[in-house]
Amino acid sequence: MLTITFLSLLGLIVLFLGFSGKPGLNLSLTVVGLLAGLAILFGLDQNLLVPDGMDTQLSFDNISMRFSGLMIFFTFGIVMLGKSYLHREDIQSAEFLAVLLFSLVGALMLSAFTHMLTLFVGLETLGISLYILAGTDKKSPGSNESALKYLLMGAFATCLVLFGMAMLYGATGLLDFAGIAALNSSQVDSDLFRIGIFFLLAGVLFKVAAAPFHFWSPDVYEGAPNVVMLYMSVVVKIASFAALYRIFVLYFQGLSHFWWEVMYYAALASLLAGNLLALVQKSLKRQLAFSSISHTGYLLFAVLVMAKSNQETGILFYLFGYGAALIAAFSVLMSWFPTGDNIWLSDLKGAAKSDPAGAIVLTIAFLSMAGIPMTAGFFGKLYMFVPAMQDGLYHLLLVGITSSLIGAAYYLRPVMNVWFSNSDSLAPEAGFSAWIGYFCAILLLMGGLFPDLLTGLLAAIPS
Amino acid sequence: MNPVILLLSPVIPAIISLIAGKNALIQRILTLLSLSFSLFVLLGWHSTGFEELSVSYPWIPSFGVSLALAVNGLNYWFLVLTAIVVFAAQLYHSTQEEDKVRGDVMALISLLQVCLYGVFMAQDLMLFYFCYEVSILPIYFISSRYGSPAAERAILKFFLYTLAGSLCMLLAILYMYSQTGATNFLFSSFSSGYFSADVQGWLFLAFFVAFAIKMPLFPFHSWQADAYAESPVESTMLMSGILLKMGIYGMMAIVLRLFPLGIKEYGYIFIGLSAFGVLYGALIAMVQYDIRKVLAFSSLSHVGLIGTGLLTWEPVAVEGVVLQMFAHGINIAGLFFMADIISKSFASRDLDQMGGLTKSSFILTVFFFVFVLGSIAVPLTNGFPGEFKLIMGIFKYNQWLGLLCGSTVILSSVYMIRVFQKAMLGEANPIIEGNSVALDFSRVAGLAFLLCFVLIPGLFPNLISGISDAAVKILMLPY
Numbered sequence: 001m002l003t004i005t006f007l008s009l010l011g012l013i014v015l016f017l018g019f020s021g022k023p024g025l026n027l028s029l030t031v032v033g034l035l036a037g038l039a040i041l042f043g044l045d046q047n048l049l050v051p052d053g054m055d056t057q058l059s060f061d062n063i064s065m066r067f068s069g070l071m072i073f074f075t076f077g078i079v080m081l082g083k084s085y086l087h088r089e090d091i092q093s094a095e096f097l098a099v100l101l102f103s104l105v106g107a108l109m110l111s112a113f114t115h116m117l118t119l120f121v122g123l124e125t126l127g128i129s130l131y132i133l134a135g136t137d138k139k140s141p142g143s144n145e146s147a148l149k150y151l152l153m154g155a156f157a158t159c160l161v162l163f164g165m166a167m168l169y170g171a172t173g174l175l176d177f178a179g180i181a182a183l184n185s186s187q188v189d190s191d192l193f194r195i196g197i198f199f200l201l202a203g204v205l206f207k208v209a210a211a212p213f214h215f216w217s218p219d220v221y222e223g224a225p226n227v228v229m230l231y232m233s234v235v236v237k238i239a240s241f242a243a244l245y246r247i248f249v250l251y252f253q254g255l256s257h258f259w260w261e262v263m264y265y266a267a268l269a270s271l272l273a274g275n276l277l278a279l280v281q282k283s284l285k286r287q288l289a290f291s292s293i294s295h296t297g298y299l300l301f302a303v304l305v306m307a308k309s310n311q312e313t314g315i316l317f318y319l320f321g322y323g324a325a326l327i328a329a330f331s332v333l334m335s336w337f338p339t340g341d342n343i344w345l346s347d348l349k350g351a352a353k354s355d356p357a358g359a360i361v362l363t364i365a366f367l368s369m370a371g372i373p374m375t376a377g378f379f380g381k382l383y384m385f386v387p388a389m390q391d392g393l394y395h396l397l398l399v400g401i402t403s404s405l406i407g408a409a410y411y412l413r414p415v416m417n418v419w420f421s422n423s424d425s426l427a428p429e430a431g432f433s434a435w436i437g438y439f440c441a442i443l444l445l446m447g448g449l450f451p452d453l454l455t456g457l458l459a460a461i462p463s
Numbered sequence: 464m465n466p467v468i469l470l471l472s473p474v475i476p477a478i479i480s481l482i483a484g485k486n487a488l489i490q491r492i493l494t495l496l497s498l499s500f501s502l503f504v505l506l507g508w509h510s511t512g513f514e515e516l517s518v519s520y521p522w523i524p525s526f527g528v529s530l531a532l533a534v535n536g537l538n539y540w541f542l543v544l545t546a547i548v549v550f551a552a553q554l555y556h557s558t559q560e561e562d563k564v565r566g567d568v569m570a571l572i573s574l575l576q577v578c579l580y581g582v583f584m585a586q587d588l589m590l591f592y593f594c595y596e597v598s599i600l601p602i603y604f605i606s607s608r609y610g611s612p613a614a615e616r617a618i619l620k621f622f623l624y625t626l627a628g629s630l631c632m633l634l635a636i637l638y639m640y641s642q643t644g645a646t647n648f649l650f651s652s653f654s655s656g657y658f659s660a661d662v663q664g665w666l667f668l669a670f671f672v673a674f675a676i677k678m679p680l681f682p683f684h685s686w687q688a689d690a691y692a693e694s695p696v697e698s699t700m701l702m703s704g705i706l707l708k709m710g711i712y713g714m715m716a717i718v719l720r721l722f723p724l725g726i727k728e729y730g731y732i733f734i735g736l737s738a739f740g741v742l743y744g745a746l747i748a749m750v751q752y753d754i755r756k757v758l759a760f761s762s763l764s765h766v767g768l769i770g771t772g773l774l775t776w777e778p779v780a781v782e783g784v785v786l787q788m789f790a791h792g793i794n795i796a797g798l799f800f801m802a803d804i805i806s807k808s809f810a811s812r813d814l815d816q817m818g819g820l821t822k823s824s825f826i827l828t829v830f831f832f833v834f835v836l837g838s839i840a841v842p843l844t845n846g847f848p849g850e851f852k853l854i855m856g857i858f859k860y861n862q863w864l865g866l867l868c869g870s871t872v873i874l875s876s877v878y879m880i881r882v883f884q885k886a887m888l889g890e891a892n893p894i895i896e897g898n899s900v901a902l903d904f905s906r907v908a909g910l911a912f913l914l915c916f917v918l919i920p921g922l923f924p925n926l927i928s929g930i931s932d933a934a935v936k937i938l939m940l941p942y
Contacts, residue, residue, distance in 0.1 A: 373596045382526075385633075390641040397637075401630045409624050410621060420607045420615055452523050 001050045001058060003041045003068065007033070011101035018094025027079070030097045034076040035264050042461070056176065057115040064182055065461050066316055067111035067242035074234050074323045077105050077440070080228040081433050082329055084338060096136055100231070103129030107239035113246065116165045116175045123207070126239060127154045130232065134224045142342075146223030152204070153216040161203030167196030177251035188255065197258045200247070208240040210300060211269035214293045221289035222342065229285065230330045233292045235442065236322040241299050241315065249306050251379055254454065256307050263300055264396065270297030271399050284333070284343040284414060288326075291369065291410070294403060295322055301400055302384040308391045313455050314383040320454065321368055321376035323433040324440045330360040331366035331437030337408060348417040359418045361437040368444045371404045372409035376447025376454075466518055466532035469504050470580045472495060473549075476572035484566035487557050487676065491905055494553035497573065501546035505850065508534055519649075520651075527647035532587040532660045536934030540785055540927055541583040541712050544792045547916065548704035548941070549576045551796045552697040555803070568697065571601040575701065581826050582652035582709050588636050588648040595673075596629045601935040602702060606694035617689035621702075626688045636670035653721055659726040667725025671733065679711035680733065681740025681771040681848040684763050692812075696803040700756070701822050703762050704796035709893075711788050711916035714773045715781070719938055726776055734774045738857075738867050740767035745874035749881065753812045754802045757882055758795065761838065765791050768868055772835075774852040780856020786924060787849030789835060793916045794846065797834040800910065801827070802884060804902070805886050808896055815880065819891030827902060828887055831843060836885050837917040839876045845917050848924035 010033040014026050015162070046060035077302045079100070086093040105123025113119040131154060135147030165175075171193035174180050202213070209217035221229045248259060274294030281287040302315040335358065336351060337343050352359035368375035381404060447454050476497045483489040508516060517533035534542065535661055553572050578601070581594030601621055606618040636648070642662075645652045657929065658666065676683045691699050718726070744764030751757045769787055773778035806812040807819060822830040833844070842845030850872070858865030920927050 226642045280677055355905065366580075367600075372600070386640065388524075389634075389637040397634070401634055404622065405627055405630055409623055410620075412622065416607060416615060416619070450523075452525050455525055 001054070001060065002044055002048050003037050003072075004105055006038050006040055006179060007101055007105050007108070009064070010107070011098045011362075012035070012096055015098035016091070016102065018092065018098075018116055023093040026097050027083060027086060030079055030101065031076065032273070033101075034072055038069065038072045038076070040368050041065065041072065055319065057118045058112045059114045059352075060112055061463065063245065063312065064112040064242070065239060065313075069107050069246075069364070069461065070323070071104065071107050071111070071235050075100070075231070075329045077436055078227060078231050078234065081230070081327065081334060084334070084387055085225060085227050087280070091136060092271075096133070099129045099132050102233065103133065103231075107235055109240075110239045112243035112407075113243070114177055116169075119243065119247075120162070122239075122243070126236065127158065130154070130228075133231065135226045136228065137225045138224075140223075143224035143225060144223075146220045146420065149216055149223075150220045153220075156265060157206035157213075158201050159203075160206060164196050164200030165196070166297055167192050167199060169196075172197055172212070172337065178249060179194060181251040181254060188258075192221055194387050198262065201259050201262055204240065204244055204247070205263075205266050208237065208244065208296050208299075209293055210266045210296045211273040214270065214273065214296075217293060218286050218289040222277060222283065223294070226330060226334050229289075230326060235240070236297070237292070237296070238323065240321050241303070241319065242290075242318070244300075244303055245306070245312075245315065249303060249312075253307050260304070260307065263304055267297050267300035267304060267396065268399050270294060270300060271403040272297075275403040277409075279406060279410045281410075282345055282347070284345055287410060288329075288394045289341065290442060291407065294407060295369075297403070298381065298400065300386070301388070301396060304396070305387045305391065305393065306433050308393075309387045313442070313458065314380075314387065315382050316458055317376070317447070317451070317454065318380035321380040321444065324369040324443045325365040325375075325377060328361050328437050328440035328444065331433045331440065332362045332365075335433055335437075341356050343419055343434050345414055348414055351417075352419045353448070354372070354386075355420050357433060358437065358451065361441040362418055363415050364441045364444055366411045366415050368448070370408045372408065374448045376451070378448055379451040392448075396463065429451065464507055464517060464733035466534055466584050467520075467530070468836065469501065469534075470577060472500055472504070473573040473576040473580075477577075478572040479568035480573060481566045483569075485562070485564050485744065486653065487559075487561060488633045490557035490564060490566070490569050491554070492820050493556060494550055494569070497553075497576075498546055498550040498786070502543070505534075505539070505543055505546065507679060508539070511872045513533060519586070522590070522723070526589075527645070528586050529647060529649065530590060532581075532584040533586050534584060535839040535937065536930050537716060537933075538548060538583040538712065539930050540789050540885075541708055542580065543791055544708060545576060545705055547591055547913070548701065548792055548796045549573075549579070549689075551704070551800060551909065552700045554905065555700065556659065556697045558903065558905045558909070565609070566641065568605050568695075571605050571640075572619045572697065579709070586648065586650050588639070588653070588717075590638060590648070591713075592629070595632075596626070596711070598706065599625050599674075600711065601771060602694075602698050602706065605698045606690070610698075610808045611693045611720065611871055612647075614693035614695075617686070617934075618695045621686045621690040624676050624683070627925055628676035628683075631669040632673035635666045636868070641665065646768060648658070650720070653929055657722075658722075658754065660728055662727035663722040665725075667722040667729055671720070674710035674713045674718070675733070675737075675770070677713075678707045678766045680737040681763075681767060682736055684740070684744075687763060688756050688759045690703060691762070692753055692755045696799055700799045703799060704792045704845075707762075707766060710787055711769055711784065714770075715784070715935075719776070719781070723776070723789070730774045730776070734771055734864065737767045737770035737774070738864050740764070741871050743767075743866050743870055744873070746879060748878040749874070752814050752816055754882060754886070755799070755808055755812055755905055756792040756824045757878060758798050758802060760790070761878060762795055763790070763796075764871055764875065765838075766872055768850065768853055768857075771864070772856055774810060775857055775860035776939075777856035777859050778935065779815060779859065780853050781935050781939060782932050783849045783852025783856060784928055784929055785849075785935065786920070787846070787853055789927060790840075790845035790917075790920065792848050792915055793835055794837040797830075797910065797917070798838060800913075801831045801834060804906075809886075809892060814885040816890040817886040817892060819887070822891050824902065826907060829940045830914060831887065832883065833914055833917055835879045837921070839879050840872065843918070844920070845919075845923040848920060860867060 103126050106122050109122030131151040134150050139142035278287050278290035320443040368377035370379045371377040476493045515535040519529050519531040522528050522530040578594045578598035609639040741764050748757050748760035809817045835844045837844040840850040850913045857868050
């Protein structure tokens, strides 16, 4: 609660500092604030300053701490990357940063709710901020389209969630998840309850862009400014999966016969649809958008596995690897293509000649997303494949492995273009953002060579 | 000496290579030093009386993966071959025309050496898998970056093929791990008796596909010819000389050791197929006009013989495998090296455009001829003892199969002599004048060094089999 309060206040301050007309000041304040937020999260007792009545609705347990830490850390990286974008004249940096902080507050709530009310507040705080963020590039038609599409689809998903909650309330008379989970089987065995869980799950699957609810995401991702796309595919993904994890693994694990199959087929569909569609894209942003659907598939895979064997390292490690890889890739792409327009695969040709270091970072990032050994992505996948094998989820495992093969096929295409074609067309602007790329690439290699360092770090997080 | 030192020793030359960049002299000295160090360590093992030398350190304790390495009779010659072929490839690269030498290529080859040492010394399945899969990356980058424009496609195909195989292997490893309830991945934790024949059959298939794609054996070979032909020569030398040996080693150290019942279950299918590959490779090699493709298909044929020998599960044949894989590694690396010199002097890889090279370079002719003899397996060259033992083993297993595989003796001389005739003998092609064959001192010395390994094992095959036979016997005990 302390971190949530702190970041909300920070957002307000940043918003009012906008009047001073110094974008640099806002940015440094946000960066320092995010670091302070991280320190507060791990340094101080989160149960301080919780107002009366809220203490039963938010719980800052182990899981919430880990997910929150990951989210603040990655937001920090993304804000640093967004520097050059924010310095453009037509962007109101104060608004942008404030809304970003508010959305982070929503994301943090999604990792800590215990009650339907806080879940809903979290979802909407995150969602509404994102509709605004997607449209920050006011003069670009793509950005406008993205914002509108996201708003309409997001509102629809919210309706599904709300409908599901209403049904659950109707069936049980309860709004807190622990209470529902504690009911015995005869109390929940009603059609109303079934419909409720189904719609709740469908709504959340909509939010995480799992197939078959994925159609909005490529358009939204493609149109949104690069920083926002990065934020959506990293932090928002972590938040959504924190929510999914809390609802379905932490609370509804005992009710898995109500939701397991739906999620199972959504995972299969996302893995296949995401990867196969990514294979035929010519635009890098669209390719990443479709690949993000396949990563959703892998994360659902991890949730399904965890629902059986309670190994949360898998999902956290995977999210860490995916987030670091995307930030590394974008740090390079944004320095090569500062205009933020669409990036075609063929635009990458010959980039290694003008910026070999960036090309190495990009290569490591894509190899990690493809799950090739020596990168964090490999162990991310391994940590979910092993329990899946132990639980006998062979079909899922086969699809997972096949789709990593398909994944390798399309992740290697940008890598090939970067290294192997000899046309000199790029003039990358080297800058501070390159260092974030190097840092993330080193994290990825560390995760791929000594994964125990990271799992040890995760295990050491106190509640 | 500690195997970890051997494993990590190429890292230092890799870093220096990267810094030295285009300085060919430093690169040459570096590769020579690296070779000397590896051979020094490996020959030092002789003094211990061939006792298995093993160490184990925790690597990922939470997951039960350890850095368990060993030098023993089974992997010893694979390690020696690694050092030699890597040296040959680096020598080739650093003796090119001055402006073609690249620090990153030298460094990548050194890193590949780390992976290869890792694969051959690993006593932990996960470590084995890790190194096995990472070893594709250096080749992938060298080939696609410096290969011909067609290489991009060929190498992507190679990458995806190998990855598909490796993923089958990963699945099998995870299955073994979860079924035995083991808490680690050590080879010694998985015994051949644990799994039923049915399960062993499946596990055999999964591992076999991975290794057969790497080698490649007959129905899994379609990536090979293009990848060998379009890659830069150094990576072709590595792929044919040493990378495919990972498949052979995996067959010996994992498949033969752990899934004997699986071989009984499905082995006969693949024996037939890879024996057919012996004939198929030889016949196609006979009609190729691209000198590199001739060599690629000859490799398919030779490796087919090795694969057949492994699956017959005859001790004689498996002893022959070690001899033959060593010989094949040396010969094919030498042949690709020479083939490049030859095709550079004609400015073409087409055999019909060649002829009469012997008139302009005597040393080249002699060297090339000895490698050709080794590849044909003429007595007194390294190819002979291995091929003899292999065919003997296959003959014991089944006479008709023995006859089919025995045809390689005749067919290989047909296609290799054809190459020699077309390139070396006959009317001199006027184009040679313009591209005089450059064999400088480093190249002559390096090729002469390789040549020693054609002749010495041919004269004294016991040097090799004396070390490996005991290990092979232990391997074949369950039989």
